[in-house]
Amino acid sequence: MKKIAVVGYGVIGKRVANAINLQDDMKLSGVCDIISDWRIQNAVRKNYNIYAATQDAVDKMKSEGISVEGDLIELLKMSDLVIDCTPKKIAAQNVAIYKEKNIKFILQGGEKHETTGHSFSAESNYESAININATRVVSCNTTSILRTLTALKRANFLESARGTLLRRATDPWESHLGGIMNTMVPEKDIPSHQGPDAKSVDPELDVVTAAVKIPETLSHMHYWNVKLKKKVSKDEVLDAFKTSTRIKMIRYDQGLVSNNTIKEMFLDMGRPWGDMYEVALWEDMLKVQGDELFYAYVVDNQAIVIPETIDAIRALTGLEKNAQDSILKTNRTLGVLQN
Structure with a gap:
């Protein structure tokens, strides 16, 4: 039983904490943040141990009636590993503390690969993370890229x-603060950062990405054109994708015609927050023409990295040496079912 600390109780942090509590080989030692509003108060209602990142945060939390167990350093002392889910660049600043306290740590995809020297995706490079000191779970988009392309690579x-x-x-809960309306904003650089990020996990991939920011908040959508090594059928491609337990085949002709209808399906399934941990890939949209493959899928930017983070905990702490065993265990606890 490994004791896991979560620093940053936001969109990702609250989901990671919830997922840790579903496992039988790890335990949530506490959550640490600077906030004292409804978000951390919900953590109190869940009986999580609450820690404050700064003295100002301690004072503010106590003024709001929140029982504070201690500060960040005290939380690290009683933990075997820390998952930093703080906003971009803050986690990189915390690395010096984690190294000084000699504690294993996991960062999220907003940080650069160089911050940890290792980037993680469970189906691609689990074994390379076993018993190392630090890794970075790649971003939601990069995770989806690696899942789908690794499945095709496995099939040669x-x-x-x-x-x-x-x-x-x-993010949906921040749509009143920012975002765009009545416009689309292309990323200036091609490739966009997701392609090179995928290569930080698997340098052998020949992948180029382009990205456009669009005025919605539910999810991302990807369109892919893949050059195949050999002539294969659509059924063979689908069979290759089905070797990943974290790619869910969906059908346009079953009413799953948009990201909002897909979200509604997962809400009806009873997933917490309606989370979709899988890549939702349209099997009836997929086409093979000669040596080219075309497909599209949807990515839940708030949820897809949660199972990857749980697997990364097992790898870094040595709880499980076999990638598939960890993946299946995580899937089972989160309710991810094979197609």
Whole structure:
């Protein structure tokens, strides 16, 4: 039983904490943040141990009636590993503390690969993370890229891949603060950062991405054009994708015609927050023409990295040496079912 600390109780942090509590080989030692509003108060209602990142945060939390167990350093002392889910660049600043306290740590995809020297995706490079000191779970978009392209690579179908990403403008709960309306904003650089990020996990991938920010908040959508190594059928491609337990085949002709209808399906399934941990890939939209493959899928930017983070905990702490065993265990606890 490993004791896991979560620093940053936001969109990702609250989901990671919830997922840790579903496992039988790890325990949430506490959550740490600077906030004292409804978000951390919900953590109190869940009986999590609350820690404050700064003295000002301690004072503010106590003024709001929140029982504070201690500060960040005290939380690290009683933990075997820390997952930093703080906003971009703050986690990189915390690395010096984690190294000084000699504690293993996991960062999220907003940080650069160089911050940890290792980037993680469970189906691609689990074994390389076993018993190391730090890793970075790659971003939601990069996770989806690696899942789908790794499945094609396993089948020896993948020659090269070119993808266009339609990216949500902001997180749903922050749509009143920012985002865009009545416009689309292309990323200036091609490739966009997701392609090189995928290569930080698997340098052998020949992948180029382009990205456009669009005025919605529910999810991302990807369109992919893949050059195949050999002539294969659509059924063979679908069978390759089905070797990943974290790619869910969906059908346009079953009413799953948009990201909002897909979200509604997962809400009806009873997932917490309606989370979709899988890549939702349209099997009836997928086409093979000669040596080219075309497909599209939807990515839940708030949820897809949660199972990856749980697997990363097992790898870094040595709880599980076999990638597939960890993946299946995580899937089972989160309710991810094979197609």
